[in-house]
Amino acid sequence: MVPKYNLDKIKFATDPQTFTKAVSLYEAGKVTQFKEDINYYSAIVLGTKPYRVSVKVRHYDYGHCECYLGQTGVLCKHLVAVAIYAVMGGQELSHDDKTGIAEPKCSRKLGELTKEDLDRVKKSISSAMKYIKAYNGPSRTWFAYQDSLSEGCGRLAKIVSELPVNEQTTKLLIEILLRLDKKLCEGGVDDSDGTVGGFMEATVSILEEYAELNPDCIKAFRKIKGRETCFSWEEPLAKLIA
Ligand SMILES: [Zn+2]
Numbered sequence: 001m002v003p004k005y006n007l008d009k010i011k012f013a014t015d016p017q018t019f020t021k022a023v024s025l026y027e028a029g030k031v032t033q034f035k036e037d038i039n040y041y042s043a044i045v046l047g048t049k050p051y052r053v054s055v056k057v058r059h060y061d062y063g064h065c066e067c068y069l070g071q072t073g074v075l076c077k078h079l080v081a082v083a084i085y086a087v088m089g090g091q092e093l094s095h096d097d098k099t100g101i102a103e104p105k106c107s108r109k110l111g112e113l114t115k116e117d118l119d120r121v122k123k124s125i126s127s128a129m130k131y132i133k134a135y136n137g138p139s140r141t142w143f144a145y146q147d148s149l150s151e152g153c154g155r156l157a158k159i160v161s162e163l164p165v166n167e168q169t170t171k172l173l174i175e176i177l178l179r180l181d182k183k184l185c186e187g188g189v190d191d192s193d194g195t196v197g198g199f200m201e202a203t204v205s206i207l208e209e210y211a212e213l214n215p216d217c218i219k220a221f222r223k224i225k226g227r228e229t230c231f232s233w234e235e236p237l238a239k240l241i242a
Helices: 007-013 016-027 077-088 115-129 139-162 167-185 195-213 215-224
Strands: 031-036 040-046 050-056 063-065
Touching: 007 077, 007 139, 016 077, 031 077, 040 077, 050 077, 063 077, 115 139, 115 167, 139 167, 139 195, 167 195, 167 215, 195 215
Parallel strands: none
Antiparallel strands: 031 040, 040 050, 050 063
């Protein structure tokens, strides 16, 4: 059975610490006796003790683990390690597979995107944006909601970090910031733990780097001129407009 998720899904939807620990288990060969069933993958994960773990084929975060956290219904590293095994089939993880969950960074590469690449990037931005949605559920779904915001920002961080530096990509970043701003101000996104705000601040720093690397990028900053934003994130950029 092919899992209904891929490594990106696991990476961006799991909190970074749990994901990193799960990667260590996977890489150390602690996922043993892996088996496939119609609906579940199962394995024995060698943790503090050997734990019997099962993970759904449809959802990487639904399953069962004998460890203490697993018993309380928390997504534990053993479960995530088995999900990684299901996706990777025992193959080695590349550096890229393991990273991209932190803050966005400037690629510091000058250059333009081709028309096709630009379209592809715009599509992936739109699909990442869907994870950053309004909160209207009961409080018990709060953590799932927070995970969704983190997943959206994680996906955006990966996209942003890979962009070359030029005026065209500057426009893309400004566009992302304005869309997120709208979501925070009017879209009912509850960013109490600052996930989205943190991503936006990091993106503003990237744009400052863009301006330094290629002053043409500053032209694209004009779009924010005179705007009122939700936490005045635009100020450092507005200052750079001549
Ligand atoms: Zn566990």
